[in-house]
Amino acid sequence: MTRLSVNINKIATLRNSRGGNVPNVKDAAINCQKFGAQGVTVHPRPDERHITRKDVYEIKPVVTTEFNIEGYPSEDFLKMVTEVKADQVTLVPDTHKQLTSDHGWDTWKNLSFLKEIISRLQENGIRTSIFVDANPKVIEGAAETGTNRIELYTEPYARLYPLGRAEAIQPFAEAAKFAGNIGIEVNAGHDLSLENLNYFYQNIPNLEEVSIGHALIADALYMGLETTIQKYLDCLKPKR
Numbered sequence: 001m002t003r004l005s006v007n008i009n010k011i012a013t014l015r016n017s018r019g020g021n022v023p024n025v026k027d028a029a030i031n032c033q034k035f036g037a038q039g040v041t042v043h044p045r046p047d048e049r050h051i052t053r054k055d056v057y058e059i060k061p062v063v064t065t066e067f068n069i070e071g072y073p074s075e076d077f078l079k080m081v082t083e084v085k086a087d088q089v090t091l092v093p094d095t096h097k098q099l100t101s102d103h104g105w106d107t108w109k110n111l112s113f114l115k116e117i118i119s120r121l122q123e124n125g126i127r128t129s130i131f132v133d134a135n136p137k138v139i140e141g142a143a144e145t146g147t148n149r150i151e152l153y154t155e156p157y158a159r160l161y162p163l164g165r166a167e168a169i170q171p172f173a174e175a176a177k178f179a180g181n182i183g184i185e186v187n188a189g190h191d192l193s194l195e196n197l198n199y200f201y202q203n204i205p206n207l208e209e210v211s212i213g214h215a216l217i218a219d220a221l222y223m224g225l226e227t228t229i230q231k232y233l234d235c236l237k238p239k240r
């Protein structure tokens, strides 16, 4: 079964545009789960332009499914995810000024750094995932870090999908197969949508989880959160 974790960053973006507490991110987390999401994802950034550190602490008690926190492993970030006891932490190689995440880790170059962080998180009972490009060499490096999972960075798939989905999926299918063969579980995310999700799911073996925010929250403006989540879950129905 592939789980859907809803990234609620964009709810916080809307809230922050006015100050105050509308829309309420805690209620969004509660409702995503009520409507069937099997996880809640947040990606707090150092400038707190959407999810804030305070949000992370406030959301945790209402998450009854899986709380996945994504971000760059600064000391501040590590303290927060450990205090909050995230179920899963996804390490992302963000730089300070990034508009959004746009690349995976160079796992070989950052091997000792990642190894140390991953063992600290695992000692605290937190499952780890690291954000990577669909590249077997990089995934081999990920295995060396001791991580439980990788998250495949799917923006290149989403971008190429309208031009030719068979070519778009190929490196991802190979990468996921390679990860499976060396015993690493696979998550995926970034720019997945109602247009491209089902084909991704159909072609990626043993996909544990997808985290989806931008497109899903945009769809919810038109269809409502409940219908939208149902449609995303329909894309992840067991393969026949």
Ligand SMILES: CC(=O)[C@@H](O)[C@H](O)COP(=O)(O)O
Pocket: 007, 009, 010, 043, 045, 070, 092, 099, 100, 101, 131, 189, 190, 213
């Ligand atoms: C790692 C990843 O792909 C997501 O967390 C995505 O970057 C969402 O972050 P923003 O909402 O800040 O764009």
Ligand SMILES: NCC(=O)COP(=O)(O)O
Pocket: 007, 041, 043, 070, 151, 188, 189, 190, 191, 192, 211, 212, 213, 214, 215, 216
């Ligand atoms: N890890 C990916 C994520 O949480 C959401 O990415 P996006 O759907 O907002 O592009």
